[in-house]
Amino acid sequence: MAFKDLTQGIKISISRSITTSFENYMSRIDWQEDKFNLHHFINEWREYINNHSSWYSKVNEETKTDAAFHEELAAKINEIINKILSEEPIKEQLEEIEQLQKQLGEEYDYSCKMEAKYVIEKLKAEIKKKQSS
Numbered sequence: 001m002a003f004k005d006l007t008q009g010i011k012i013s014i015s016r017s018i019t020t021s022f023e024n025y026m027s028r029i030d031w032q033e034d035k036f037n038l039h040h041f042i043n044e045w046r047e048y049i050n051n052h053s054s055w056y057s058k059v060n061e062e063t064k065t066d067a068a069f070h071e072e073l074a075a076k077i078n079e080i081i082n083k084i085l086s087e088e089p090i091k092e093q094l095e096e097i098e099q100l101q102k103q104l105g106e107e108y109d110y111s112c113k114m115e116a117k118y119v120i121e122k123l124k125a126e127i128k129k130k131q132s133s
Helices: 008-028 036-054 067-086 089-106 115-132
Strands: none
Touching: 008 036, 008 067, 008 115, 089 115
């Protein structure tokens, strides 16, 4: 069975698992692109789909071991990562980051919507930490 032959629900679930795993992985490496390792990301994604994803058990073993299916999955992973990295931060994120950076007197670089989300969370955590000390 090819990727394109899977049900729409499973394809959406696969995409969501890739997105979630990528966000978790990038957060874990603090969005430091020089630390990105595709092999480590794929291992993290594998762990995620084995332990937290409902779609994996719905795909038969023959499909899971099919080389063509793995090639299609690799293409899907690349497509999703490229989409994530090219998605511009939204206006609200830009404004919130600007405000939080002013509060802290620090500046952070970010280039996409998902990284902006990470920066916002990190800045909020730093402000909370400063306020509690």
